[in-house]
Amino acid sequence: MISRLCGTExxxxxxxxxxSMALLFAGHETTVVQLGLGAVLLLTHREQWQALRRDSALIEGAVEEMLRAPGKASGGIPRYARTDLEIGGVxxxxxxxxxxxxGAANHDLEAFRLPDRFDISRVAATSxxxxxxxxRYCIGAPLVRMELQVAFAQLVRTFPNMRLAVDVGDLAVRRDTLTGGITSVPVR
Incomplete structure (x- = not known):
């Protein structure tokens, strides 16, 4: 795509x-981060890994839950108010x-029952x-969903007995990128 852009009058x-920067950041970096985070979520919730292994029809819900579940305090997305408004009395x-x-919205008790629980069968995860x-909805959302569904369906099918090779607390978080993520996910 970048080559095509370069060749366009x-x-x-x-x-x-x-x-190009937007494509590489939004279209690549965020997906790489989500692959790592999703793998850690599945590998640290063995019952969810096993459920997905037994029933591949759960893959869509699993991906939605992987997108919903991480971090409640992501720092936020900056926006400026267009008009005066009141939010929660402020x-x-x-x-x-x-x-x-x-991340906080994805853990709202009014929207998600037991929001801190990772559950790939959660019906409301798609919200x-x-x-x-x-x-402001991401135009790349359908592509990311498809990439994650394919990757995790293959991962579970190809490596059904895969486990983390280190304690989850030993995983290093990336601090050199805006999107964060995990530097590596050692498995056995």
């Missing part, structure tokens, strides 16, 4: 560079910065906000 180098003025924490909502 009328698109400047700056625009190609911006689009007045926010037009132009003020708001930090929207999708998570990991890809945003409305006009």
């Amino acid at each position: 009328g698109i400047g180098d700056d625009e190609i560079a911006m689009l 007045t926010v003025r037009a132009g003020e910065l708001l930090m929207l924490d999708n 998570h906000l990991s890809f945003g909502h409305g006009a």
Whole structure:
């Protein structure tokens, strides 16, 4: 795709560079992070791994739950209020910065029963906000879902007895990227 952009008349180098960066970050880096986090979730919840191993029809729900379950305090997505509004008794003025924490929303007790429990059979998992909502919904969401479904279906089928080779507390978190993630997931 980047090669095609470079060969297209009328698109400047700056625009190609911006689009390429967006593709590599949003279309690659975030999926890589989710593959690692999803693998750790499944491998640290053996009953969920086994359920997916027994019933491949659970893959779609498993991916949705992997997208919903991680982190409750992600730092948030910066947005600016367009108009004055009130949220939970607090007045926010037009132009003020708001930090929207999708992770916290994905653990809302009113939206998800037992939100801190990782459950690949959770029916409401598809209502998570990991890809945003409305006009800010990620256009790459269908591709990410498909990539994760294929990867985890193959992983469970190909390596049914796979386990973490280290304690989950020994996994190193990436601090050199905006998306975070795990540096590696050693398995046996």
